[in-house]
Amino acid sequence: MSRLDILKTYKLYIGGKFPRTESGRYFALKDKKGKLIANMCLASRKDFRNAVVIARKAQSSWAGVTALNKGQILYRIAEMLEGRKEQFIKELQLQGIGKKKATDEVEASIDRLVYYAGWSDKYQQIFSSVNPVSSAHFNFSAPEPMGLLSVIAPEYQGLLGLVSVIAPALVGGNSIVVLGSNTLPLSAISLAEVLHSSDVPAGVVNILTGDKNELIPHMASHMDVDGIIYCGNDEEEIKLISELASSNVKRTIIYKKNDWLKDMNQSPYFIEKTLEIKTTWHPTKV
Template identity: 50%
Template sequence: MADRIEVLKTYKTYVGGKFPRSESDRTYRITDGKDNHIANACRCSRKDVRDAVLASRSAFGGWYARTAYNRGQVLYRIAEMLEGRKDQFVNELKLSGVKQKVALNEVHTAIDRLIYFAGWTDKISQVFGTVNPVASAHFNFSSPDATGVVGIIAPDEHPLLSVISLIAPVIATGNTCVLLASETNPLPAVSFGEVLHASDVPGGVVNILTGYRNETVETLTSHKDINALLLASRDIETGKLADENASLSVKRVVQYRAEDWFSGEHENPYLVLEFMETKTTWHPVGA
């Protein structure tokens, strides 16, 4: 009896809540590091980046307008969906040569990290907002407020855990994002898009692109409709380029080079705050 022929998966991108191929129709080979073919990924173009930024900007108003409670529930829902698809991600991580135990640990940590940030959505302004005792007859308060569209450049290592550790703190408070997945290891990020799609995350809140960095980073980092950049790539040159291009429109830049993505230090509200503005409101007090 002949073995059943497996149905292989076509990896696409995740933009505006849909799964389009690159507008350029190009793909590139993803291998397991020993040159064994795993899949083809979309080789996104500058146009794909611009489309993703547009989708992200369009989604911002609606996501930002959700209540903090609702965003927390949506983030929790992502964790629930991921829990149910654990095996899929363990297998996908193993394709790139990771052992079962490490892969399982990565998926577990990623799920727990989502829950961690889900809990911050309705607490961040309580912990970091202030009522300011101004020396005049005014009521004055400051509250953190989402900064807008965030461009994220993911690292190569731990392609599920790192991607979730970067996306969750950004979207928790109402930002939307465009993520460039790892060039060599993008498949778990693309599959994570399917989880997002099934988790009540509105289309466009998270957009995931794959491809060659030298074809996408320039457009992402210089795009004027992006308000902030989060770089976890270890490449120093990319970091400098991002810094330089950010100055074109005064983007906030966070260079986030993690040694150990499993470490609990990635679970803190200060990364959330990096993508929030402080808004201060005054009003006179009087009869």
């Protein structure tokens, strides 16, 4: 007897759990031939707000995790992704990516996680300093996490682009609410499953799928978000984000990248962009 295929409904990832969107809305993801691949959640403003509340609670404890441990956790994510490499390659192929490109993207994503894991306990030496002053003080500058970041992931290279943006933010001690690619959304929620089974604490990374036009205004204007990362070339979206982010002097980071495979798209300066440099004065005499 013939049977019906049981297609997966990909849920959101908020607070270490996989809830359905509160709006009850979904969109169909289809292949080039129009065949249904899966149903994806269409996240709402309330889903985003719920994720922000959870990410804010998780941020301070994540920032307090030692640099060594953060690196171990990122390496663990790479290990988990390596073990599920064939699944991610197949999902990219289902979404219309050729096998070689899909393989290159997944392997580069694993390597990029290892790269930032290695920088976890080293970037502090690059971006901190002891400053010369003409008074009886020691003057120190040291990097601290920006806090809570909202992220609009790249539309293309849905796995590698996402990993390239969230890995440096994680190493920097930030918590994240990210909107995955609308064009290639499978990789985002499958990555959430990897994060869920790794050692990343619940609430540190929260992943939504949905419509950029609906969610960007909320991601840019929310008063409890400290910074926003936008990946794309749409000048109207960039202008909107810049205007709305100014409401609470949110840091805006714009990546107009077309190919995340290039080595130039991994650097400790991607970590630095998610940090704030704090300066401390300490008297040398009582």
